[in-house]
Amino acid sequence: MKSVGEIRTSQLVSTFGPGSIMDLPELSVVIASHETWDQGRCKDITDPRLAKKLQVKRILTPPVPESYQTSGPTLPAYRFPLWFVCPECRKLGQENRFVRNLETGAYHCTCNDKKPRVFPSRFVVACPRGHLDDFPWFRFVHAGQGKEGCKGTDMYLEDNSNSGALSDLVVKCRHCNVSRSLEEAFRREGRGLLGDCKGNRPWLGQGNRVDCDQPLRAMLRGASNIYFPVASSALSIPPFSSRLHKAVAALEERLADVTSLEVLRQLMKMRSLLHELGDFAPDEVWEAIQFQRNYRLGPEQDLLYPEWQAILDGSDGSDETDFETEEMAVPGSFRSWVSRVIAVRRLLETRCLQGFTRIDQPPDPITLILKETEEDLSRISPIGKNYRPSWLPGIETRGEGIFIALEDEKVREWEARVGITSGKKMESAFRQYCEDRELTKHYVPHFPGVRYALLHSLAHVLMRQLCLESGYSHTSLRERIYARRGNNQDMAGLLIYTATPDSEGSLGGLVELAKTERIESILWNGLQEAFLCSADPLCAEHKPGMTGSLNGAACHACLLAPETSCENSNLFLDRSFLVPTVSNKDFAFFHI
Template identity: 40%
Template sequence: MNNKIGELRPSQFITTFGPGSIVDLPDYSVIMGGIDKWDTFDVSKSRTIEENRLKKKLGIQQIKAIPINESKEFGTLPAYRFPEYHVCPKCRKIGKYRGREFVEEEGVLYCKNPDAEGEPCNKIKTHPVRFIVTCKKGHINDFPWGVYVHKKGKYDPKSCKLYLQDKGETGSLKDLVVYCKTCNQERSVSEAFSNNKILGKCSGRRPWLRDFENNCEHDKELLLRGASNIYFSSIESSIVIPKALEQEGIEDFIKEHIDLSDDELLDNRPMFDFMMKRIPDINRLGLDKVWNIVQKLRDETNSSNDLDLKTPEYHALLTEHHNYEEIDFETEPEVVPERFKEYISDLVRVKRLKEVMVLKGFTRIHPLPDLTARLSGETDDSNEDNQSGTAKVELAPLSATPQLFLPGVETYGEGIFLTVNQEKLQAWENDHKTYEAGMVAAHIAMYEERKVPVNEIPPFPGLRYVLLHTLSHALIREFTMHSGYSSSALKERIYSDPEKGMAGILIYTATVDSEGSLGGLVELGKKDKFEAILARTLSAAQYCSGDPQCAEKDVYELKDVNGAACHSCMLAAETSCEKSNRYLDRSLLVNTVANHQREFFIIE
């Protein structure tokens, strides 16, 4: 690797600045390279994160931690200068570092334009242009300045001298004009914003992979270099849960000692025999017997569509109340306060937990329509690849060719888990079918407004999900007041599935590269403290400083599938919410000033 040009935290790489993202540096900006561009030795020596459930769901062999160079003299993650076009702040000349007027010294581009009006530029530091072009498939390229200003005329890169002039009359994009001094041609940048057809079809360039993808059918779209919609990371996460301390049966024993995802080994009987002979405990069972069992288990694994990450977590949080040595999972059941036994079935203090987050791709312009649904384990990812059509959003790859690993990070922390009484919840759901139908209509309308095809619209998560999600946000706001953690430090996982009997909430905090936590959150899970917390939570949810307007929002007027919910009462930090602050309605939680009489908790 070359000398480092900047530093990123591992969590930043996974969430914000992964492959394909643009990072602004003091003197220029770069685009982060794909994982296939990483140094192979750096990858090999990087720590492997063990989480078999995530590896199975993502179809990979390894989850690798972000490579780190302890000496800090050299970078471990490749990055390439992007955009290549720079502009001089003095003479407004546009050019690349290969141009005659722009020279590079120690990585910085300087303008030495002899043709500048007035006094020639004398080593003026340039900066990257503000505009780039991209498409819905994730391709990205420099804005075609020369072709754009000449329209259908001839553009000669060698002789044409381009300038980006700012007339400064109104401060709008109409004042920003591309000008060719050689051909005396000019054109406002605002035209490209108003009509994408002007820019033509996408070139298919993937600078983070150093290649082009042929036959892209999407139109180019003009974006600002620092726009928030230029990069949406797609992350899969799971809470690491322990296996049983003692495996029973030969099949479980074999699963522990043989990797059923190793196709090369399991497709080659001679190689299998050669390798297994070296494992005394396997060899002792008999290679023929083990081979037959392995093939059976492999067939069952391949035929299984159970990629649900949340169901095992839900049951582990309820049943695995043990302290595991060398495993970051420790739970302790707590007595439910008598006052809320009618509503809450289980209360669990999660003293230790570990979350693994894996970056699997990214999108541009729009996030995946069902991204949060997949994060919640509600939909299948099988239709994610090979999508086509202008209305669909595609996941851009992290590498030019499939890799056996994906980058990930581990976070450690604590939490509080609770479940809602199933019998009371089912009765409440049956009483409010009409309201649920209204929310379903609002859900569909939201996606249709974004021109998502009907067959691409994810299923409505259910009225119980809206209730659980609202309760989670209300609790997060109250926990923030007493735990010592900020609201952005707390996260949620909602377990909602009527068919599987799931109705739970896990509110937790997790920190990268930190063993353990402060203990302030799990302490609030004790019976007496939680009783007071929940009472204050429900009481606070009755009123909002935005009332009566907030409380009067009803499903039949919804545009964002939120009912009585706003920044003053229910919305949380985007890093905390798994549904992008959607599907919230405190009128389902408690009675509000609007008195809709659809609340789950009856406060005396």
């Protein structure tokens, strides 16, 4: 096995997870299933809340070398695509049409004495269920031209000009002299030329395929919509962030047969079996075991409300290693609208990759609940052979953040005023959005409400302003929205945080901005910037439902954030919910 490139571990649970295509200096590969990873080089992540929600026994980090001096690859990948093109003679073919250099592994064409190196095709095909395959060059050029019986392999991808347009690329079979512009493959009416999906899953190994009846779509190998990761995340909060609960979670398998406190006492006396629990009293350990065993399993488990409570309750500092908060005074000019400002000095986030989608962006769990029949599950491609694996890959990131809670009574008054007008428009646009994409077949739509849109818009305003004040880039900040009403679980708050995989976490620059005088300035300046947008009046006049959008007054110039920073794909945003705009002065929450 040869090492062909490098990748950051954090990328393996996001952009370049199993099933994604990665361009390397020498070749193009598809990252192999997590089931092929060397688990001996992976480390366990103990996050009972996230593991129980995803119904997996373990969450493991991607494999890493034991030291920087360790040679050899740690992460399996398969060569993909398997069709190549010569940059000089434009010959198309699989590896058997070219000569391989045994030392470098590269393929070369024999069209001249220089033997130019050939490169992987830029074009592949995929289907909405995540299957991936080489572009069907032979079928595409022969279909419908009366030459389907051609047995020749003399295929070329000719470039008729220097414009780079698809219409200039022509696939030609020199054996039977038929040709076709590649532009036809990307037209809706030309998709029939590609044939039916064969259900190929190259990230699971050569020849792995399943039955599929979905239409194929021609795509560029490096297109942004060829891989959308589906991931879940959770913060480590009390009591799970304590040393005791971390130890119990790590020993879950060994503690599975402990049925009573007396059995636990006997086992703890035999220190060779449970030496990790030697610093704790048996009564405390038994209580922690019962607490974790009784924790709710499956998608019904709520990750957000316990986090909301934990942040409001704060940390006592006694046994917490990954959760520390500090209450700050609410700025005087915002006391009518803001109830709490809390600096989260230390936080630990676990992010776990569940699967991925292609072509269409993954439905957000905030707004869509998967029905979870077998057909529904197939809408999200598994990173392994099973839709319900026993373990999943994940990473831990440490950092800091600023938590802001709004006055719930003020939010309720605002909801009553806005919900019957603009709120109804946004909800109606959301229903239409789901129907247009046929999401209702596999998901139960859930409109998050105007409370969510208010907090989401405020989070984006604050992230933009925090970037200017803290020096962090916009892509290094993330949001976590706590918005709910009813069932005695009312929430109206947000967390803006930054986190890195480094063991020391971030540098503390964000927490400094949570101090009363600094956060007051940030809130004031951010809301002032939201009054006007450089795209006004067009931006301010935009309403939910226009051009199929779920946003109101929001665009790239004022509210939209990088996809890595936003938890909901830049949906449900409207700055007129925050402050008066040039087109709408009636829905503002803040009056400053």
